[in-house]
Amino acid sequence: MIRYGIVGCGHIAKKHVAAIAAVEGAELAAVCDTNEERLKEFAVGDVRGYTDLSEMLKSDIDVVNICTPSGLHADLTVQAAEAKKHVIVEKPMALTLEDADRMIDACERNGVKMAVVHPNRFRPAVVQLRKQLENGAFGKLGHANATVRWNRNQAYYDQAPWRGTKAMDGGVLMNQAIHNMDLLLWMMGDIEEVSSYHATRVRDIEAEDTSVSIIRFKNGALGVLEAAVTIYPRNLEESLSIFGEKGTAIIGGPTANWIKQWKFEGLEEDEAQAVIEQVEKDPYGIPGHQCIIQDMTDAIREDRTPVVSGEEGRKALSFVIACIESAETGKPVRMAELNRK
Structure with missing residues (x-):
């Protein structure tokens, strides 16, 4: 089972929750948001809720889905990669090429995979x-x-x-x-x-x-x-x-x-x-988000690069x-x- 954790419990996170639920062999294990009221909507059943990403990264999740405002994507991706977690990041992957390169480098150095959400x-x-x-x-x-x-x-x-x-x-x-x-x-x-x-x-x-x-x-x-x-x-x-x-x-x-x-x-x-x-x-x-989750789940099992990789996301950026x-x-x-x- 590939275990996912979501950072940022806003509108787009709902698509990630539905996508993870639809993929065999994937499960949502944790969610993180600084807003405790928003967190309550997602942290239900066996899904653990965190207000601090550092704490969520100590758990046994395999992948971090970054669903925060775009300007936060780079730092959160690097933090997840340094914790040896694979990353799925919403578009745009970053707002500058310097940040995009920092994200790609962090994932490469730590031997983790990154996918960018371009579901179309x-x-x-x-x-x-x-x-x-x-x-x-x-x-x-x-x-x-x-x-x-x-x-x-x-x-x-x-x-x-x-x-x-x-x-x-x-x-x-x-x-x-x-x-x-x-x-x-x-x-x-x-x-x-x-x-x-x-x-x-x-x-x-x-x-x-x-x-x-x-x-x-x-x-x-x-x-x-x-x-x-x-x-x-x-x-x-x-x-x-x-x-x-x-x-x-x-x-x-x-x-x-x-x-x-x-x-x-x-x-x-x-x-x-x-x-x-x-x-x-x-x-x-x-649904495109389901395809992204399925691809990352398969990429981890097959030890290959996701279809919409960090490099592909950088091209669009x-x-x-x-x-x-x-x-x-x-x-x-x-x-x-x-x-x-």
């Missing part, structure tokens, strides 16, 4: 898209587009004083679009350069609520990223589009769970429709940071130069 990789439509790319069905890639047109109203940001701050939270890129940025990287490969604009147009927050970026990938393909949390009155769409010399694929809907276009050279219409209908039968599939730096300086940012800093 496990959506059925995304899995089908990845298969087509691996099979070379697109041929030469031309360009890609990722769109996040969502609503996060002022009440969302007013829930806690850290929301929307640069030091502890971040804006639309760090909080919402980072999942789509992870998918762009996973599908299109590494980035050469980004050029971005962002603004805080509607929400009363420190970070950006709207952002647009132009991307040049190392393979020569181009990309466009549009992200906003200002859409009235509710979430409108989330989409991922890939275009190549022999294929066109668009995944969309209010969340990117449905195949909207599926055209490939040599693929008959009935074959394409069969894929679309297969996804439509169960567009959400196994560096993409976000490059866009923010470009917007703030008014200049394109080359990824090689960013990663040398």
Whole structure:
């Protein structure tokens, strides 16, 4: 049995609790939060509650799931790694590349595994898209587009004083679009350069609520990223589009769970429709957090690297940071130069 402990008993922790309960061979053994009232909701039955992480780390848990505000992720990951515990950390893994590197180094030095929560990789439509790319069905890639047109109203940001701050939270890129940025990287490969604009147009927050970026990938393909949390009155769409010399694929809907276009050279219409209908039968599939827990459980037993490793999480973070730096300086940012800093 792989025993899990959760740090941070806020909204996202509930998904971790459900995911652990759904995975055979995994169990929730402990929870930690400085707020004793919140802790009571999670520390039930055989689940032990702690207000001090140092005390929880003395217990016989195997994995620490970090579900705190983003600005706390780095120090808590290092603390868990030093205690020889594996780590699952919510996105973004950190708010700076220096912190991300510190986390990766701590896990490597202590021989523990780290996974970053990017659950959208496990959506059925995304899995089908990845298969087509691996099979070379697109041929030469031309360009890609990722769109996040969502609503996060002022009440969302007013829930806690850290929301929307640069030091502890971040804006639309760090909080919402980072999942789509992870998918762009996973599908299109590494980035050469980004050029971005962002603004805080509607929400009363420190970070950006709207952002647009132009991307040049190392393979020569181009990309466009549009992200906003200002859409009235509710979430409108989330989409991922890939275009190549022999294929066109668009995944969309209010969340990117449905195949909207599926055209490939040599693929008959009935074959394409069969894929679309297969996804439509169960567009959400196994919950992404459950897939992350299952993967970590298997990775420990098989002594392998988790699918969404610390290095993978760092790539998405560096993409976000490059866009923010470009917007703030008014200049394109080359990824090689960013990663040398």
